[in-house]
Ligand SMILES: Nc1ncnc2c1ncn2[C@@H]1O[C@H](COP(=O)(O)OP(=O)(O)OP(=O)(O)O)[C@@H](O)[C@H]1O
């Protein structure tokens with residue numbers, strides 16, 4: 001689904017991503033982990049076209065997409081969410097998801113249809129998936145932080161992605177909320193046949209749901225594989241899990 005080869009990015013001489021390669025199989029749940037500043041967000045921005053790499057390539061569904069603009073990647077089926085929440089705070093929950101559908105699919109021939117009816121079924125189905133149907137008419141900016149993250153996931157789903165890149169979808173949540181939220185994301189991915197690539201600081205969650213884990217440290221991959229392999233990897237234990245052997 002996704003193949004990243006030798007991606008590099010420096011900021012003013014500081015190498016944030018230093019030659020990263022990994023791949024994400026179709027239909028898998030994969031995680032990128034690493035300590036603060038390891039380069040995870042930068043890597044996501046390189047993959048999703050928000051940053052241009054200094055070198056390396058990204059291919060998506062077998063097609064080279066390096067340097068393609070984010071909205072074009074989105075149209076090809078690459079969805080993402082941000083580490084910080086990205087919603088329209090003054091719109092209702094329903095309108096946020098509906099606006100995503102309108103921007104993605106266009107108004108088509110329904111020029112004379114009342115706006116609030118557009119993509120109603122689709123928007124309601126997404127809101128039901130993310131558990132926000134009962135809050136559809138609330139103003140998004142007044143939702144709790146956890147609910148805003150759920151909404152952001154709903155907006156991402158409305159763009160009908162085949163792969164979803166989630167950069168710390170549980171940032172700022174309690175560990176209980178984190179678990180619930182990740183279970184929700186995993187269920188949605190399974191139901192909709194989505195490929196998932198995410199970053200997350202809660203290791204228990206990462207190891208519980210991922211089929212593949214790539215570990216970044218100072219902009220480089222130090223381990224990559226199935227959870228069991230990664231867990232046993234000496235360098236991971238040393239630099240990341242904080243063990244001294
Ligand atoms: N636009 C930028 N300009 C300069 N330095 C940057 C920029 N973006 C990121 N960096 C630096 O690159 C390194 C990697 O940052 P990045 O945000 O990718 O890490 P991260 O793994 O996502 O960290 P976190 O877990 O805290 O989200 C950091 O040292 C950061 O300060």
Ligand SMILES: [Mg+2]
Nearest residue numbers: 040041042083
């Ligand atoms: Mg980050």
